[in-house]
Amino acid sequence: MRLPGPLIVGGGPAGAAAAIVLARAGVRPTVLERHAVPHDALCGGFLSWSTASRLQHLGIDLATLGAHPVERVRLLAGNRQTEARLPQRCWSLSRRVLDARLLARAEEEGAEVWRGAKVARLVAGGAELAGGAAIEAEATILATGKHDLRGAGRPAMSTDPAVGLRWRLAGTAALQAMVGGAVELHLFAGGYAGLALQEDGSANLCMAVRRSVLASAGGDPVRLLERLAARHSALADRIAVAGSDPGLAQAVANVPYGWIAKHPAQGELRVGDQSAVIPSLAGEGIAIALASGTAAGLAIRDGIDAARFQKRLARRAQFPVRVAGAIARVGANPLGAAAIIEAVGLMPALSGLAARMSRMGEPAA
Ligand SMILES: Cc1cc2nc3c(=O)[nH]c(=O)nc-3n(C[C@H](O)[C@H](O)[C@H](O)COP(=O)(O)OP(=O)(O)OC[C@H]3O[C@@H](n4cnc5c(N)ncnc54)[C@H](O)[C@@H]3O)c2cc1C
Incomplete structure (x- = not known):
């Protein structure tokens, strides 16, 4: 089957952003999304002020979606903790709500969305569906x-x-009072856990951890969480006041943090996590997804070829990915985590500086 316009494989933030931009340019794209109904993605759901502004340009208003406002960042490790005001208001929103709204927006702009359509592989000039079509x-x-x-x-x-x-974590008044309007980053050896309240009052607890650390807990995420809680009292406190035992919602193996695509594999334009994977402790993957999706839409509109597009995008992603990688390496070491907490305690503006340096800028004109 031949499509009337470009094909977008994947209907997450990157694919939806590309679809909105293309549809607005009058080029009718088709998005193939493997999930038939809205779903949650493995993600902290933290959205900075600059991401909120990108979303606004795409026609999405976070306040209208009921996103939870986040004004502070709280850093915790062992029995140390500090917090700092973020430079501007940020937000926390479940990916179920965000992704569903973005795809609906793409449809409103004129994009075609096929839900429940899983692509098996790319081929020259298109793709092959899981059923073989x-x-x-x-x-x-x-x-x-x-x-x-x-x-x-x-x-x-x-x-x-x-x-x-x-x-x-099911929301309770005690949990909501504890976390409040902060995004919490619990630092521990070999990883971190991010915690924030979401639009329905529940809390999203998201963790990135070295495979060896998970293996040391017998490969069992729930046992790992129990072990971490035994060593980090603040994490234990939050789990204790949650409305139910936290059952594992999602897991993804082998996140290739730090990877940047330099060229296409089959002539495709790679966007989002398929173009650059920013370490999530300090970086914001959704920001890269929206920026790269937008850039890909504009590149197709302007007739820029895939190789040139990918090279340009790689250049834009390099600095923020490096900065976020350096912060993640320091934070994953107990002495480094203590130093970060000390430094932010003395100089709260450091957290805003780190946030700015690990965000992708606009393309050079
Ligand atoms: C632990 C952790 C915490 C994070 N926390 C944050 C955070 O707080 N804030 C933030 O900005 N970023 C965070 N990120 C990063 C963020 O989740 C990603 O960068 C972002 O989701 C990338 O968006 P995307 O559109 O590229 O991909 P995705 O969000 O993964 O979307 C891809 C879409 O493609 C669909 N799809 C997949 N395969 C197929 C197929 N074969 N056929 C059809 N459809 C398919 C999927 O169903 C999905 O809808 C975090 C990442 C991790 C690992």
Whole structure:
């Protein structure tokens, strides 16, 4: 089957942003999204003021969606903790709500969205669906995020790669009072856990941890959480006041933090996590997803070829990915975590500086 416009594989933030931009340019894209109904993604759901502004340009208003306002960042490790005001208001929103709204927005702008359509692999000039059907298109955007397609995989970046884990903590008044309007970053050896309240009063607990640390808990995420809580009292306090035992919601193996695509595999434009994977302790993957999706839409509109697009995007992503990587390495070491807490305690503006340096800027004119 031949599509009337570009093909976008994956309907997360990157794919939806590309679809909105293309539809607005009068180029009718088709998004193939493997999930048939709105779903949650493994993500902290933290959205900075600059991401809120990108979303605003795409026609999404976070306050209207009921996103939880976040004004402060709280850093915790062992029995140390400090907090600082963020430079501007940020937000926390479940990915179920954000992604559903972005895809709906793309449809409102004129994009076609096929839900429940899983792509098996890219081929020259298009893609092959999981059932074997061939889809042809004049251009293809790869936006499958954390999931690699056969033949277009991202390399492992480490012999001990990060594993992503997510739990949902049922909201109680005590938990809401404890976390309040802060995003919490609980630092521990080999990883971190991010915690923030979301639009429905529940809390999203998201963790990136070295595979070896998870293996030391027998590969069992719930046992790992119990072990961490035994050593980090603030984390234990939050779990204790949650409305139910946190059952594991999601896990993703081998997150290739630090990877940046330098060129396409099959002539596609790679966006979001398929273009650059920023360490999530200090970086904001959704910001890169929206910026790269937007850039890919504009590149197709302007007739820029995939190789040139990818090179330009790689240049834009390099500095923020490096800065976020350096912060993550320091934070994953107990002495480094203590030093970060000390430094932010003495100079709260450091957290805002780190946030600014780990965000992707606008393209050079
Ligand atoms: C532990 C952790 C915490 C994080 N916390 C944050 C945070 O707080 N804030 C932040 O900004 N970023 C955070 N990130 C990063 C963020 O989750 C990603 O960068 C972001 O989701 C990337 O968006 P995307 O659109 O590229 O991919 P995704 O969000 O992964 O979306 C990809 C879409 O493609 C679909 N898809 C996949 N395969 C196929 C297929 N074969 N066929 C059709 N459709 C397919 C999926 O169903 C999905 O809808 C975190 C990451 C981790 C690991």
